[in-house]
Amino acid sequence: xxxxxxxxxxANFWAAALRIATxxxxxxxxxxxxxRAGVLNLGIEGIFTAGAMAGWMAVWLGAGLWGGVxxxxxxxxxxxLIHAILTVPLGLSQHVSGIGVTLFATSLSYFIYxxxxxxxxxxxxxxxxxxxxxxxxxxxxxxxxxxxQQTPLTFLALFLxxxxxxxxxxxxxxxxxxxxxxxPSAVESQGLSVYAIRIGTVVAGSAIMALGGAFLTMxxxxxxxxxxxxxxxxxxxxxxxxxxWRPGKALIGALLFGAFDAxxxxxxxxxxxxxxxxxxxxxxxxxxxxxLIVVARRADYPRALLVPYFRGQR
Amino acid sequence: MIRFEPRGxxxxxxxxxxxxxxxxxxxxxxxxPMAFAGLSVFGAYGLMxxxxxxxxxxxxxxxxxxxxxxLTGLAAAxxxxxxxxxxxxxxxxxxxxxxxxxxxxxxxxxxxLFLIPLVILAGALAGGLVMLGPxxxxxxxxxxxxxxxxxxxxxxxxxxxxxxxxxxxxxxxMGWPQSEPILDEAALPKLMARMRIHWGLIIALVASLGxxxxxxxxxxxxxxxxxxxxxxxxxxxxxxxxxxFVRVGLISGALAGLAGVGEVAGLKGYLTADLxxxxxxxxxxxxxxxxxxxxxxxxxALFIASIFVGADSMSRATGVSNYLADLMVAMSLLCxxxxxxxxxxxIRLVGAPAAKETAK
Numbered sequence: 222x223x224x225x226x227x228x229x230x231x232a233n234f235w236a237a238a239l240r241i242a243t244x245x246x247x248x249x250x251x252x253x254x255x256x257r258a259g260v261l262n263l264g265i266e267g268i269f270t271a272g273a274m275a276g277w278m279a280v281w282l283g284a285g286l287w288g289g290v291x292x293x294x295x296x297x298x299x300x301x302l303i304h305a306i307l308t309v310p311l312g313l314s315q316h317v318s319g320i321g322v323t324l325f326a327t328s329l330s331y332f333i334y335x336x337x338x339x340x341x342x343x344x345x346x347x348x349x350x351x352x353x354x355x356x357x358x359x360x361x362x363x364x365x366x367x368x369x370q371q372t373p374l375t376f377l378a379l380f381l382x383x384x385x386x387x388x389x390x391x392x393x394x395x396x397x398x399x400x401x402x403x404x405p406s407a408v409e410s411q412g413l414s415v416y417a418i419r420i421g422t423v424v425a426g427s428a429i430m431a432l433g434g435a436f437l438t439m440x441x442x443x444x445x446x447x448x449x450x451x452x453x454x455x456x457x458x459x460x461x462x463x464x465x466w467r468p469g470k471a472l473i474g475a476l477l478f479g480a481f482d483a484x485x486x487x488x489x490x491x492x493x494x495x496x497x498x499x500x501x502x503x504x505x506x507x508x509x510x511x512x513l514i515v516v517a518r519r520a521d522y523p524r525a526l527l528v529p530y531f532r533g534q535r
Numbered sequence: 536m537i538r539f540e541p542r543g544x545x546x547x548x549x550x551x552x553x554x555x556x557x558x559x560x561x562x563x564x565x566x567x568p569m570a571f572a573g574l575s576v577f578g579a580y581g582l583m584x585x586x587x588x589x590x591x592x593x594x595x596x597x598x599x600x601x602x603x604x605x606l607t608g609l610a611a612a613x614x615x616x617x618x619x620x621x622x623x624x625x626x627x628x629x630x631x632x633x634x635x636x637x638x639x640x641x642x643x644x645x646x647x648l649f650l651i652p653l654v655i656l657a658g659a660l661a662g663g664l665v666m667l668g669p670x671x672x673x674x675x676x677x678x679x680x681x682x683x684x685x686x687x688x689x690x691x692x693x694x695x696x697x698x699x700x701x702x703x704x705x706x707x708x709m710g711w712p713q714s715e716p717i718l719d720e721a722a723l724p725k726l727m728a729r730m731r732i733h734w735g736l737i738i739a740l741v742a743s744l745g746x747x748x749x750x751x752x753x754x755x756x757x758x759x760x761x762x763x764x765x766x767x768x769x770x771x772x773x774x775x776x777x778x779x780f781v782r783v784g785l786i787s788g789a790l791a792g793l794a795g796v797g798e799v800a801g802l803k804g805y806l807t808a809d810l811x812x813x814x815x816x817x818x819x820x821x822x823x824x825x826x827x828x829x830x831x832x833x834x835x836a837l838f839i840a841s842i843f844v845g846a847d848s849m850s851r852a853t854g855v856s857n858y859l860a861d862l863m864v865a866m867s868l869l870c871x872x873x874x875x876x877x878x879x880x881x882i883r884l885v886g887a888p889a890a891k892e893t894a895k
Contacts, residue, residue, distance in 0.1 A: 316620050317868075324868060332861075335856035
């Protein structure tokens with residue numbers, strides 16, 4: 222018991238939780254705004270992979286780190302555009318199109334990586350983002366190491382949470398986004414284009430998702446590995462429901478998830494010899510399913526989620 | 536401006552021609568990554584055709600690869616018919632394979648006549664049971680089955696790794712994480728001498744005919760189609776929607792489980808954690824290419840299998856990454872999605888051309 226408290230009270234633990242949560246924050250925010258506009262984006266798993274590969278490769282080819290981040294976002298936006306075109310004006314099944322985008326983005330990323338680097342024994346490394354050592358702040362007890370020794374991408378993620386909340390709830394654009402996800406014909410009757418708003422939102426959301434992938438290769442690690450996304454995208458889709466499509470709750474959900482994951486890693490070092498490692502590796506997926514079950518009964522889905530809108534009908 | 540006008544029932548010939556057009560479009564699009572990798576496009580396609588159809592061995596290899604794809608394709612097709620989004624065929628395949636290993640490696644003895652049906656039943660049951668969880672979560676609590684089936688894929692694969700390092704590990708396996716071999720009496724017999732093609736193919740073909748008749752000629756099939764068309768309307772007209780979902784889930788999972796049985800008891804002979812190179816996910820592509828038709832699944836699986844086998848062989852000859860095959864399969868899915876529009880809608884350009892039409 223004391224040991225558990227020790228873990229929970231250590232700054233390193235919370236630093237790890239925030240680090241694990243960062244890609245999920247990007248992913249959940251991206252998924253959340255797509256769904257707020259009425260489009261489920263199951264392309265997320267592939268968009269993560271594409272962002273991870275594109276960002277890493279841009280830097281490896283000589284771009285700056287922020288250049289890499291930009292390239293990753295563009296890659297995400299591109300795959301988002303494919304999903305948006307298939308599901309919004311063409312009105313195709315969002316489930317199947319999303320899976321299609323995931324398969325396409327993943328295989329294209331792997332193919333480009335393998336074609337550019339035909340046979341390397343160990344994946345080449347880049348100079349990844351380093352923790353921001355902010356002079357006075359990072360020396361604060363507890364909060365200092367937990368918060369101010371993160372890399373810039375973590376701060377970008379936190380900033381995006383605030384920005385998304387502001388845009389969604391405080392601007393006309395946000396109102397329009399939420400309205401196309403709840404009642405698209407009302408938006409059309411106001412003279413706005415449902416198609417334009419949905420497509421734009423899905424593209425922007427996908428760009429944000431891709432940053433989660435970029436965090437993996439440019440901050441958490443410094444190289445690209447096959448299978449490194451490992452279901453994180455799907456976890457984000459589950460967390461989006463858990464967060465009831467609200468940016469603030471999304472942040473809390475991602476942090477809780479990060480804390481659980483950081484905790485089980487530490488637990489593993491304590492009792493790892495008695496329990497097979499795979500049990501611990503299963504935990505994130507089991508947490509996600511549990512999170513879905515917990516909120517299932519009161520989940521308040523955007524009303525027009527999954528419903529294609531055809532101009533001029535009704 | 537483009538306008539879509541809903542279309543009534545479409546003749547089968549039109550469905551076929553649109554699906555074939557989608558497959559051809561995907562093959563043409565694949566020329567772009569081929570050129571990017573520095574291949575001569577015609578040469579590469581030549582190598583692929585040779586790799587999938589160039590010899591008796593190549594042809595049987597292609598059929599062997601199509602076997603699990605028919606079954607996972609059926610698993611997706613039957614579930615999608617009821618709009619039950621089972622994306623978990625990959626995990627259900629592994630569950631089926633694990634069950635086959637559990638009963639087929641010496642836990643039971645006896646003649647083939649007893650052991651082979653036992654292995655098949657165990658695999659189907661395991662796959663079905665794995666899908667039962669997400670189905671019940673959907674019908675009882677309203678938990679979205681897409682996410683739960685996707686996440687289960689990861690959980691089951693980790694479980695397989697755990698079993699292969701623990702209780703299911705072959706003590707004679709030189710330390711490799713693999714299961715004990717399936718008994719000879721429990722293995723699905725080969726169809727041809729010196730080839731890898733096995734009875735799993737027959738099982739897959741029978742399964743697709745079975746699913747075809749079930750959907751077309753039985754009450755269950757009618758209920759599945761009705762639920763898929765409009766679950767609310769089906770409920771109002773007295774169709775047991777929940778029971779239908781559970782039934783479809785069990786059938787879909789069982790079909791994916793059978794794919795695992797075939798791979799373990801027909802092809803490999805033992806279980807490893809890399810048994811399936813994504814057959815569960817490719818099954819979704821197969822089902823969509825087939826227009827969710829159980830008989831069409833056979834043809835679509837042959838198409839996808841020839842891409843995989845052909846690209847493998849081309850990749851060995853040219854040194855180009857065989858992720859090209861996955862890329863081509865993904866492109867096929869996107870192409871067939873777009874092509875589906877031509878079936879559901881009349882697509883016409885509105886604006887200037889339309890004005891001309893009215894002038895006439």
